[in-house]
């Protein structure tokens with residue numbers, strides 16, 4: 001059997017409870033270098049909480065998170081961006097009055113904030129950095145097909161375009177691993193194709209991707225491996241077809257719908 005890919009993200013026995021309510025109750029998950037893994041499960045299974053633990057906006061009650069071979073459970077979200085983890089949200093919240101281009105530039109600050117401040121007195125250097133950042137933001141807007149809107153305020157964008165904008169923003173920090181939280185939700189079919197193509201491109205470029213998605217068609221098209229969770233725990237793992245037909249997974253979804 002082939003050696004498993006080196007883990008970019010390795011979540012070990014994670015537990016997170018909120019005032020005694022267990023949202024994640026012993027979840028382990030590895031994302032290998034260059035892998036694209038689907039994370040599915042009924043509403044309330046704990047998927048977004050798991051993302052929050054990996055990205056650092058929540059600290060685990062117990063368990064460990066390893067990123068690129070380092071234990072990072074107590075590190076801030078900013079440090080984890082610096083370590084190469086980018087994440088998107090179910091409902092993106094761009095700065096509505098800022099332009100599309102400015103919103104993408106915010107992603108450079110997320111990574112370089114401290115460094116830019118340290119360079120504050122070195123004007124020439126900062127100007128050069130700014131110029132490079134703007135060039136990069138423009139290239140990323142082209143990648144996500146939003147170039148024509150760079151000078152518009154973000155409030156004019158549709159829900160799907162906001163998801164593309166958010167993708168461009170997190171790419172400013174050159175993430176090695178990308179956590180996508182329901183990129184298909186509320187997106188019209190034409191833009192959904194664009195989002196899928198871009199996600200596939202990123203994976204082809206070597207980025208590791210963990211994808212929370214209820215749209216099984218999208219998961220089947222993009223992912224070779226799927227992890228299903230329910231009630232905060234792993235339930236099944238395998239190919240999209242195997243997991244979708246797994247009786248425990250079907251029962252978990254039916255139970256959640258009842």
Ligand SMILES: Nc1ncnc2c1ncn2[C@@H]1O[C@H](COP(=O)(O)OP(=O)(O)OP(=O)(O)O)[C@@H](O)[C@H]1O
Nearest residue numbers: 018021022023041042043044045046047048049050
């Ligand atoms: N900040 C919080 N305080 C209290 N309970 C929370 C908090 N965040 C999540 N929960 C609870 O944890 C459980 C898991 O929620 P989570 O949002 O992680 O599920 P999910 O699998 O992402 O669901 P969905 O598919 O609906 O987004 C739910 O019961 C939720 O109510």
